[in-house]
Amino acid sequence: MSAKLRSTISKIGYPLLTLLLLLLAWQLVCSLGNVPKYMLPSPADVVAAFQKDWRLMLGHARVTLTETFIGLFLGIAIGFLMAVVMDRFSILRKMVYPLIVVSQTIPTVAIAPLLVIWMGYQMLPKIVLIVLVVFFPITISLLEGFSSVDRDTVNLMRSMGANRMQIFRYVKLPNSIGHFFSSLKISVSYAVVSAVVSEWIGGTQGLGCYMTRVRKSYASDKMFAVIILISVISLVLIWLTSLIHRLCMPWDRINHKRHSHPY
Numbered sequence: 001m002s003a004k005l006r007s008t009i010s011k012i013g014y015p016l017l018t019l020l021l022l023l024l025a026w027q028l029v030c031s032l033g034n035v036p037k038y039m040l041p042s043p044a045d046v047v048a049a050f051q052k053d054w055r056l057m058l059g060h061a062r063v064t065l066t067e068t069f070i071g072l073f074l075g076i077a078i079g080f081l082m083a084v085v086m087d088r089f090s091i092l093r094k095m096v097y098p099l100i101v102v103s104q105t106i107p108t109v110a111i112a113p114l115l116v117i118w119m120g121y122q123m124l125p126k127i128v129l130i131v132l133v134v135f136f137p138i139t140i141s142l143l144e145g146f147s148s149v150d151r152d153t154v155n156l157m158r159s160m161g162a163n164r165m166q167i168f169r170y171v172k173l174p175n176s177i178g179h180f181f182s183s184l185k186i187s188v189s190y191a192v193v194s195a196v197v198s199e200w201i202g203g204t205q206g207l208g209c210y211m212t213r214v215r216k217s218y219a220s221d222k223m224f225a226v227i228i229l230i231s232v233i234s235l236v237l238i239w240l241t242s243l244i245h246r247l248c249m250p251w252d253r254i255n256h257k258r259h260s261h262p263y
Helices: 003-031 043-088 090-103 108-119 124-147 151-159 164-201 207-216 220-248 250-260
Strands: none
Touching: 003 043, 043 090, 043 124, 043 164, 043 207, 043 220, 090 124, 108 124, 108 164, 124 164, 151 164, 164 207, 164 220, 207 220, 220 250
């Protein structure tokens, strides 16, 4: 067996086997009849619910994804600008950084109702909540990337007559790309969850709104189906982020393999 095949089995085969065993155990527990269906539907019931309502779910998913992508784009842009400005002006970093950290101690569930009251039940409060959640990891990771540059490289650039913009473009920005993608993987999952939470609290469309409706009707099979759909969407977005990371930084994958298999 080749090393590549063993690596593939280790990364994909074992998790899939674990998932299959969990599904079998879940189905077995439900088949014994000890748990009512309204409390824990079987995997077969969940699949049947998705097949019955998949058009409606995908329609709501389209709304959630629209909010997610808009909020994610704005959050990345704001996080990038804040990181650049705080890196440029140390006094501003000392003033703003603690406030950013404190802002993240406020639960999302506590902010969402206020945004709905202030901005209504349309898409705007959902996007604002996603931006508030996304910009923090982006800002912090980029700041860390800017600050962790090799000082000798910066001094060399200065000795060659490079200005601040050139040092930022050729040294700091490339050094922060890895940090950026690491935070982006976290941000995409946070963005989806934030969109669903804000829809759940107040909205007319989206997966969170759909969850509220099926919960009130005690349709637990549909509730499980939409939860799985949300998880799948988050996993796909994380996978796409990893794919873009590999395309933008192919050398990072080579270095990882070299450290993993030095001989």
